Amino acid sequence: MVIDSGATAWVLASTALVMIMTPGVGLFYGGLVRKKNVINMFALSFLAFALxxxxxxxxxxxxxxxxxxxxxxxxxxxxGLSLIGMGPAVVAGTEYPIPGLLYVMFQLVFATVALAIVTSGLAERAKLSGFILLALLWTTLVYDPLAHWVWGGGWSAALGSIDFAGGTVVHISSGFAALAIALVIGKRAGFGEHSIEPGNIPMVLLGAALLWFGWFGFNSGSAIAANGLASSALLVTNTAAASGALVWMVVSWMHGGKPSSLGIVSGAIAGLVAITPAAGYVTPISSIIIGGVAGALCYTIMLFRIRKGLDESLDAWAVHGMGGLWGAIATGIFAYSAVGGKDGLIHGNVQQFIANCAGAFAAVIYAFVVTLILALIIHKTIGLRVSEDEEYVGLDLSQHGERV
Amino acid sequence: MKLIKAIIKPERFEKVKKSLEDNNIFGMTVTEVKGRGDQKGITLQYRGGTMVVDLIPKIEIDIVVTDSESDKVVNLICEAARTGKIGDGRIFVLPVERSIKVRTGEELI
Structure with a gap:
């Protein structure tokens, strides 16, 4: 077996693309919080990356x-990466040998961005020591098993559930984890009493740009090949993002609001999330539908969250959790064998639809329940939330001794 | 005429503005400021010691009103800005010598 240089080159490049998504989440979230918490919010993503x-x-x-x-x-x-080396290895479900260590690094950047997304549920109130402990336990007990279920030879793959680039592993897991954490630690002080507005919208837009850019590596790189499938995944990723952006904008506009820039980029992220599991299985036209439905759905869920007074502060649940759930189901609906060798519901394969729903709902329940337990234990012992005074002054000063 | 200079918590600004609007007080100049009062800022306790954040962000609202309106406006601001906790702010009322509208040169009384 010889290393395939084309596939290796593309996965190397994709790894770098996906890496930028973690600081991208930091910028996105950092801009959404108030000025006194920007540094903390951005730093949590770097911390997630390092941990x-x-x-x-x-x-x-x-x-x-x-x-x-x-x-x-x-x-x-x-x-300790024993038995893994620079020599060729074929990733399950793919055909081109790449160095074993490269796949380790490629998967590493997926695990980091998942944890970065989770920080939404702790926004503007995270106690650093509690977060570090939660982060290590979460990535070990929630992310790693989920990755195993889908890609590592676990039950979900055995059942026939398909997830091309991690819609279940990365997005459902992090989105529902953020919801569980937010429920445990409670609302930010003043939430629902006075408006808490984003401190820096251009920063959010820059973060969204880096996410959209990095997502090309996330989805296309998941082909573990430099071929037609990788190209198709790249194209559908982009159309789903565009479709999500436009639909969120139009729906929120018609709903009496203004076509906000935050709406446009949130819709793009929703589209990107939804296309993630489907990227290697659907046609461009299907991707427009998948992304568009995600834009409308995630917007509706966000409004529902606000109406319910839930402070899952930066909408990881609405966009990543629910967008990821839709994406997993949509993959079971729209998959087409001419693209990735699997047919979904619209091509007469009910089995695929059922398998994908089973995989997705199991991930929802597992991620939510285990995160809830972990967060409760840490919150009751060392604490996951800063004191009232620290929160009032802002986390930049109280946690880091820095200001913008 | 009086100049009312109110220094309040930023999170109460919208409520104060709404309350003034409801009572037909529209003109105001607003500045983001930092300051401290009797409490000398906020002291955060850590195991290793303490950290004092001595200047806290506040909003300053400047409003010029007639003498007769002055008490009412002060009360409105007090009610809307009060949380009952330390750091709710201060209101100063100063006499105004003259007030001139720039566009017309008109002297307002």
């Missing part, structure tokens, strides 16, 4: 991709 970078190499990769234990998790056979 998972170490955890992944020591045992995270092995839990996700090591030898299967009961379909649930990998064992520690690859802990």
């Amino acid at each position: 998972v970078s170490i955890q992944w190499v020591i045992f995270g990769y092995s839990l996700a991709f090591g030898q299967d234990v009961g379909g649930f998790i990998g064992n520690l056979s690859n802990a």
Whole structure:
């Protein structure tokens, strides 16, 4: 077996593209919070990146991709990256050999961005020590098993559920985790009493640009090939994003609001989330529908969250959680064998639809429940939330001793 | 005429503005300021020691009103800005010597 240089080159480049998504989330979230918390919000994403970078190499990769234990998790056979080297290896479900270590690094940047998305649920009130503990436990006990279920030879893949680039693993898991955490730690002081407005919208737009850009690597790189499938994934990723952006804008505009820039980019992210599991399985026309439905759906869910007085502050649940759930179901509906070898509901394959729904709802329940338990334990012991005074002064000063 | 200079918590600004609007007080100049009062800022306690954030962000509202309106406006601001916690702010009332409209040169009384 020889390393395929084309596939290797593209996965190397894709890894760098996906890396920028974690600071992209930091910029996106940092701009959405008030001025006194910008540095903290941005820093949480860098912290997520650093924490998972170490955890992944020591045992995270092995839990996700090591030898299967009961379909649930990998064992520690690859802990410390033992048995993984520079030589060629073929990733399950793909055909071109790339260096084993490259796949480790490619998967590492997915795990980091998932954790960065979770920080939405802690926005403007996260206690740093509690967050670090929660982050390590979450990535180990929630992310790693989910990655194993889908990509590491776990039960979800065995059932036939398909997830091209991690709609279930990255987006459902992080979105529902953010919701669970927000429920445990409670609303920000003043939420619902006075308006809490974004501190820096241009920063949000820059973050969204980096996310859209990085997503090309996220989805297209997941082909683990430099071929037609990778190209198709790239194209549908873009059309879904565009469709989501336009639909969110139009729906919010007709709903009596203004066509806000935040609406446009939120819609783009919703479209990107929804196309993630479907990127290697659907046609461009289907991707326009998938992205558009995501734009309208996530907007509606966001309004529902606000109406219910839920302070899942930066809408990871509405956009990533619910957008990811829609994407997983949509993959079961729109998959077409001429693209990625699988047919979905509209091409007469009910089985695929059922398998995808099962995989997605299991991930929803697992991510929500386990995160809820982890957050409760940490919140009751060392605490996940800063004191009232620290929150009032702002986390930049109280947690980092810095200001913008 | 009086100049009312109110320094309040930023999160109460919208409520104060709404309350003034409802009572037909529209003109105002608003500045983001920082300051401290008797409390000398906020002291955060850590295991390793303390950290004092001595200047807290506030909103300053300047409003010029007739003498007869002055008490009413002060009361409106007090009611809307009060949270009952330390740091709710201060209101100063100053005499105004002259007030001139720039566009017309008209002297307002």
